[in-house]
Every structure is written in structure tokens, then in C-alpha cells.
Amino acid sequence: MGNKLIANRINELTASVTMKIAGKALTMKASGVDIIDFSVGEPDFPTPSRIKKAALKAIDENFTKYTFNSGMLELRDAISKKFLRDNNLEYDTDEIIVSNGAKQALFNVVMSVVNPGDEVIIPGPYYVSYPEMVKLAGGKPVIVNTKEKNGFKLTPEELKDAITSSTKALIVCTPSNPTGLVYTEDEIKALVSVIEKEKIFVISDEVYEKLIYDNLTFASFADAGKNIKDRIAVINGVSKAYAMTGWRIGYAAANKEIIKSASKIQSHNTSGASSISQYASLEALSGPQNEVIIMRDEFEKRRDYIYQKAITLFTDCVKPQGAFYIFPNISSFIGKKLNNRQILTSADLAELLLDEAKVALVPGEAFGSDKHIRISYSTSMENIVEGMNRIQSALEKIK
Numbered sequence: 337m338g339n340k341l342i343a344n345r346i347n348e349l350t351a352s353v354t355m356k357i358a359g360k361a362l363t364m365k366a367s368g369v370d371i372i373d374f375s376v377g378e379p380d381f382p383t384p385s386r387i388k389k390a391a392l393k394a395i396d397e398n399f400t401k402y403t404f405n406s407g408m409l410e411l412r413d414a415i416s417k418k419f420l421r422d423n424n425l426e427y428d429t430d431e432i433i434v435s436n437g438a439k440q441a442l443f444n445v446v447m448s449v450v451n452p453g454d455e456v457i458i459p460g461p462y463y464v465s466y467p468e469m470v471k472l473a474g475g476k477p478v479i480v481n482t483k484e485k486n487g488f489k490l491t492p493e494e495l496k497d498a499i500t501s502s503t504k505a506l507i508v509c510t511p512s513n514p515t516g517l518v519y520t521e522d523e524i525k526a527l528v529s530v531i532e533k534e535k536i537f538v539i540s541d542e543v544y545e546k547l548i549y550d551n552l553t554f555a556s557f558a559d560a561g562k563n564i565k566d567r568i569a570v571i572n573g574v575s576k577a578y579a580m581t582g583w584r585i586g587y588a589a590a591n592k593e594i595i596k597s598a599s600k601i602q603s604h605n606t607s608g609a610s611s612i613s614q615y616a617s618l619e620a621l622s623g624p625q626n627e628v629i630i631m632r633d634e635f636e637k638r639r640d641y642i643y644q645k646a647i648t649l650f651t652d653c654v655k656p657q658g659a660f661y662i663f664p665n666i667s668s669f670i671g672k673k674l675n676n677r678q679i680l681t682s683a684d685l686a687e688l689l690l691d692e693a694k695v696a697l698v699p700g701e702a703f704g705s706d707k708h709i710r711i712s713y714s715t716s717m718e719n720i721v722e723g724m725n726r727i728q729s730a731l732e733k734i735k
């Protein structure tokens with residue numbers, strides 16, 4: 337056994353910087369402190385009742401057993417129809433795998449394509465799990481720090497410069513957690529023209545597809561990049577669109593070879609996702625879609641308010657066009673003090689705002705940028721107004 341119990345691969349994982357602050361926020365909440373929680377990563381709405389009813393029906397009718405490892409055929413069929421309806425994409429049911437959340441779908445695909453030593457390009461700021469998944473597969477995450485002046489979007493030049501002979505894949509996220517950026521069809525096409533020549537694989541995380549504002553039309557990477565569709569895996573799920581984070585259903589669509597491999601991994605890990613959640617997801621995807629629009633409209637109102645407020649408080653703040661996060665630049669506060677506490681990092685500011693303003697949010701460090709904080713507006717308008725006022729009062733005291 338040697339003298340080390342824990343496997344080396346775990347040493348490679350980054351300990352979560354957000355845990356300390358999240359833990360502290362929880363303790364404060366539990367002891368009765370009135371915390372406004374801007375750290376949330378899930379919709380604050382309940383799961384729509386038609387979906388809950390479908391789950392109850394599945395239980396009543398005893399659909400409570402193992403399903404196909406890669407997901408119930410009916411659900412994969414509904415996902416295939418969803419791709420055609422919403423994204424103009426054709427996927428057969430054997431080009432789709434249903435997993436325990438989009439996160440497992442992502443992990444399965446990363447494990448399927450990344451060999452030890454392979455480089456995987458990840459534009460930063462990024463979703464916290466991407467680099468860690470790549471490391472778990474033995475790969476090397478190559479973070480490309482995008483520019484705020486470009487709305488945090490990866491440019492074709494930046495992509496080209498990052499590609500080496502060891503590059504295996506690129507992981508993109510649109511709409512993005514944490515920045516809220518949304519790539520347009522033309523922007524994707526420009527990236528695809530680089531990818532086409534360089535023969536790399538793309539993993540496109542599109543879990544926030546339905547939360548998109550300013551009348552934008554969502555562009556899926558696989559649709560805009562149809563000529564290289566075989567080299568793209570699309571990740572999506574029901575968590576964010578239907579307020580179903582706890583049901584744990586996500587999916588991946590890609591060529592058969594990738595899906596077969598993802599299925600192999602899943603079969604030796606969790607097996608198929610919960611049968612009840614799969615029935616609920618079938619209803620989510622194939623039933624009437626009006627709740628999605630209602631939730632989206634509410635998020636857009638909140639985005640409008642929070643953005644207007646944020647630009648008065650922070651020197652730079654990119655306007656998010658999707659998801660439910662805003663990612664203001666906090667550089668002007670770095671090196672300053674509040675009540676004799678010096679702010680040197682995004683975690684310092686986040687902790688200070690927790691103590692002084694009783695507002696919980698996530699330091700940008702978690703997403704690869706120490707010059708930002710992530711504020712989630714997945715909470716009521718009342719909480720948003722109160723929370724932003726509290727942040728304002730605290731920031732005004734920073735000297």
C-alpha cells in the first residue's frame with residue numbers, strides 16, 4: 337500500500353476555495369444571521385407541477401427499476417426531438433446518453449476522449465469543474481484567459497495560439513457560468529474554422545441554453561459547426577431550464593463511438609440515472625414549454641436590475657446575456673481596506689462582504705479570475721434589491 341492512503345490523482349485536484357466561505361455562510365445562517373445568498377447555482381423556482389406529477393405517476397405505476405444504462409429509449413427519443421426542434425440538429429437515439437446530471441455527462445465525455453498528457457483548452461473564466469475533470473482523466477488543462485473587453489469570449493486568434501501538437505480538445509460553455517456570455521452563431525463559426533483545420537475535439541456545455549436574454553437566438557456549437565459535428569459533443573440537461581437540479585438528469589449527444597465509450601464508463605460507475613427522474617424529464621422535454629419562458633422572463637428582469645446597479649458599483653462589468661450570474665470586476669478594491677482588513681484577493685472581498693454586508697457570493701478565484709466576484713441573481717427581486725444595497729453600503733466604506 338505504501339505509506340500514502342490517498343491516490344496521487346487526488347493531490348492534483350484543487351481544493352475548493354469557495355468551500356471556506358460557503359461553510360461560513362451556512363454556519364452564520366444556521367445561527368440565525370439574515371444572509372442574502374448570491375452564491376446559488378440553481379434556479380430558485382420550484383419544479384413545474386406537470387413534471388412533478390409525471391414523477392409521481394412513474395412511482396405509482398412502478399417504473400421504479402433499472403433502466404437502460406444509457407437512458408430510457410423514450411427519453412433519448414424525446415432528447416433527439418428536442419435537438420431537432422430547438423437546435424436544428426439530428427441525433428439518433430444511439431448518439432445520446434442520459435446521465436446523472438450534465439456534470440456526469442461531461443465527465444463521461446472527458447474520460448472518453450482525454451488521454452494522459454493530452455492538453456485541453458479551457459477559456460477562462462471557466463466553470464469550476466472543467467479543469468478538475470481534465471486532471472482526473474490525466475490530461476493537462478490549458479487555461480486561456482479571455483479578455484474582459486471581448487466580453488470574456490474566446491477569439492479565434494487566442495484559440496489558434498493555444499493549440500499545440502498535444503491539444504486534444506476544447507471545452508466551451510455558452511451561455512457561460514460564471515460570466516453570462518453567449519456566443520453568436522458567427523462567433524462560433526469563426527472558432528469552428530480554426531478547429532476544422534487543427535482537428536481537435538469540442539465539448540460544448542449548453543446547460544443554460546434556455547436562459548438567454550435581449551431577444552438573442554441561441555446558437556448551438558454543433559449546429560453552427562455542422563461540418564465538424566462529428567467532432568463535437570453537446571452537453572445539456574434539465575437542471576437549469578426546468579428548475580430540476582435535484583432530479584439529476586443531464587445528457588450528452590455526440591458520435592456513436594463517443595456515446596458508446598461514455599456508456600461503458602457509466603455502466604461501471606453509476607449505471608443509468610433514476611427511472612423516476614427520467615420519467616419526469618420526459619415530461620419536461622416533451623410537454624408544454626411555457627414555464628421555461630416565464631422563468632426566463634423573470635431572470636431577464638432581475639438581470640436588468642442587477643446589471644444597472646452593478647455598473648454603478650464596479651468600474652467594469654460585462655453585461656451578461658444568459659444564465660443567472662453577473663461577474664463584476666473588483667480590481668478597484670484590491671489593495672484597499674475596510675475596518676482594517678486588507679483586500680488582496682477576490683476571496684478576501686467575498687469574506688468581507690459576508691461579514692460586513694451579510695451577503696454570500698463566490699470569489700472569482702474559483703473560476704480562474706481573482707479580479708472578479710460572481711453574483712448569482714437566482715433569488716427574489718426583493719432579495720436582489722436588498723443584497724445589492726448591502727453590497728453598496730459595504731463597498732462605500734472601503735478606503
Ligand SMILES: Cc1ncc(COP(=O)(O)O)c(C=O)c1O
Nearest residue numbers: 377437438439463513573575586
Ligand atoms: C456550466 C455548467 N455545466 C454543468 C453544470 C452541472 O449541471 P447538472 O446539475 O445538471 O449536473 C452546471 C451546474 O452548475 C453548470 O453551471
